Amino acid sequence: MNEQAQLLPGTLDLLILKAVSLGPLHGYGVLLRIEQITRGALLAEQGALYPALHRLEHQGLLDTEWGTSDNNRRAKFYRLTAAGRRRLRDETESWNRLSTAIRSALSAKPQEG
């Protein structure tokens, strides 16, 4: 459990968008997909996912549709919209810039003169 990192604020949205970009998912599926693509490194409280999903839908980044899950249960599926795809691209770019910057900052060594 302590190997799982806390989510940085704002990163949940990005992860959801990424997860859904790989194919339509229901809420639980999003959770599994995030677990899978982060190799279990990141985990959120399960219910906390829903306010984020609804917020993204409200912003027009996700589309919803009722369907049937693998376990043959009725479930609400989320799909990325065109706006969502644009947002994912922008956010990914800015995330990459940020993480590169942070990494290089953190890997700096004292200069030997």
Place this chain on the structure above:
Amino acid sequence: MFARLRSLWGTFRHRSEFERDLDSEMQSHIENRADDLARSGGLPRSEALRRARIEFGCAEAHQDRVRESRGVNWFEDLAQDLRFGARMLRKSPGFTAAAILTLALGIGPNTAIFTVIDAVLLRPLPYANPQQLVTWHGNESELDIDDIQAQSRSFFSAGGGVNPEVLTYTGGAEPLGIHAGYVDAGLFRALDVPPMLGRELSPDDDRFGGPRVVVLSYPFWREYLDGDPNIVGKTIPLDDNRYTVIGVMPASFVVPQYSLDVFVSLRVVYPEAARYRGVHFMKSYWRLKPGVTLAQAAAGMATIDARMAKDYPGEEKGRHSVPVPLQQSVTGDVRPALLLLFAAVCVVLLIACANFAGLLMARSVSRQREMTIRAALGGGRRRLVRQALTESTLLAVLGGAVALPLASLCLRLLIAAKPAALAHLNKISMDPSVVVFGLVVSLLTGVVFGLAPAWNVSRADVTDTLKQEARTLTGGPAGHNFRKALVVVEIALALVLLAGTGLLIKSFARLRWVDPGFDPARVIAINVQLPVTRYAEIPKQIQFRRALLDRLNSLPRTQAAMVGDVPLNGSEVTHSLGFDGRPPVAEGDEPEVDSFCVMGDYFRLMRIPLRTGRTFTPEDREDHPLVAVINEALARKFYAGQNPIGQRIHWARETGPPRWMTIIGIVGDVKQYSLAEPAYPAVFTPFAQTNEAWRRWMSVVVRMPDSSGSMIPAIKGEIWTLDSQIPLNRIQSMEELLGLSLAERQFNTALLGLFAALAVILVAVGIYGVISYSVSQRTHEIGIRIAVGARRIDVLKLVIGQGLRMAIVGTAAGILGAVALTRLMTKLLFGVTPNDPATFSAVVLLMLAVVLLACLLPARRAMRVDPVIALRHE
């Protein structure tokens, strides 16, 4: 943005569906998870479900955050606030009723008065480009109008005149005296309202010897010609001639200040008058050319005035034509009164708002503990303020809802009691903008006055307040002081209103006691106009007049006489006077006096006292020496220190050798114009001796045996045996005329009195609220005082002293305000100075009495405080 709105809208439209979906979405999540747990961990189904639920967390909280993320909560909160507010209001009906009533009383009359002001002062007149229309004080002759038209082409595009006259219409069952406008073609061009049927008078109609044509007003056409759509081209009988109808004006058309039935060309119907420069009897209206300013027109008119005064000194010396906008001229008479009423209503509204604020304040203080607990339980500060604001706005809207029917009631009362000056306002109704005005006022009141108490609530410090005892939760001295300040302001405002009302009431009383100079009891005046076609010559007129009086005086217990214009009927003849044996006066500088012809024993009938000399006898006939009776005003002004009896006077403007009239008597002054105006110098002469054939109108005055009017048919019958074509529809009792002359003041006084009463009631409620609140907060303290030996009287002094302090500060401020403001209403006063000390003292006493009365109830409660109970209450 659109996506969000659509999404929000969708959420609301399918609210229950959304909630169901959210539920089942989360439910399906938990089930799916449980499936996985059961499969991978080999757990029993029930255990898997339990684990899944724990992992999911509090579904309620998540759902709430979902709603929040979709913006549902804002509306949700509002609905909740409204429900809660409504519940709170229901729970304290006394407070709710007081608040709603206070607002309704403030806003309702306000909306009604605003409606009238809107209709009278703000709404444009029903003409094309009404801002271009001007007129001036003083009348013109037709020749003057022709000259001005010719000389004003650079600044007036059109202009013309109108003189209201009575014509006989004999097309109905009875001969009818109708109101005809003797006009010129220029008037129609200036007012510029297209006719509804046919055409208006053209310059081709408006010439000497032109065709006898008539333009009808809409009401006349509807009422007397059954709205005949094919009327144009037909003829109607007017004054023994047939006039061809050439047009009908639309219902909206009025000639300013007059209500007229038909329009005929002055040059056609009365050519003698149109040819005479000295007959200044036409009110004229002019249209400014586009781009010309009032100042330019005034400069132009000054030049024309000067030129005319030089060319015709005898007739035009006194010219002073200052163009004023027509709107201003039309509303000039009612404007001060309406503005006064509006000010009064604003004062009442302010007082109502202050009361409302005070009520909210007291309530917020008594609810502070509740609010504090809510804050302690996690109620957001903004949310609490919003709750308070929602409640006050809800109250304001309810107040507005009650105010609107009240406004329409007030409006109906106003119109029913409208004075003559507002007579042209038949179509006042509440239009949407006025309703909006009322609603905005009520909403603003709720928001603005709800804000202070709401802020007060949000300031409450949670821990501090909860630590304190309920007794000390008074909102601090600051809150109570604010309420006291509000009441002081209310008292000051009400005092100003009371002072104004007191002055009007005193004026009215003074006016009522003014002696009109005659006794109106059981006297009627029949206004008769002899048609020029049958009564052009003086002998014919005299013959008719004598026969008429003989017949009426032969009726049992009936006396009759006649005069040119009976007092207060709004018309009169003035002449320039010349004196025998005095140095001649330059032409145009002679004094103007009222000139009345009489026949019969007019002075005795009207009980106008004879001061010296004698009145007319039947011997003062056409072939006997010319005689005149003057009034005291003339004697005072022109014969100070002399005996006028036996002196000779003449009409200065007559052509030919002077017709000297010998003064034979002096009679008492009569209020000819209005009770508020002093009597003007007047000369009375016998009808039998006049050489002015145009004096074809008269008021036949009859003192009847009783005031039932049962004699009137007999009187009409007698006159119609003499001439069946004489219209007798214009009959008024002198008491009616006297009442009419007071009606407008009565209306203003009554209305202002009503508002002042309203203000006083509201103030009393406000004081009562503050004092009784303070008594209830100080019960404990009063209990201690009584326990340590204070007597009942001391408690009474304590409570009343508190009220009196507010009253003294308030009345002092109010007097200062009144001294400054009542000066503005000087025009509306009669026989009272605007700072009349007696009136001011009276209203101050009244105010203090009201304050004492309002304090008495809470004081009684304070005196009955039982120290044992009050202290145990702790």
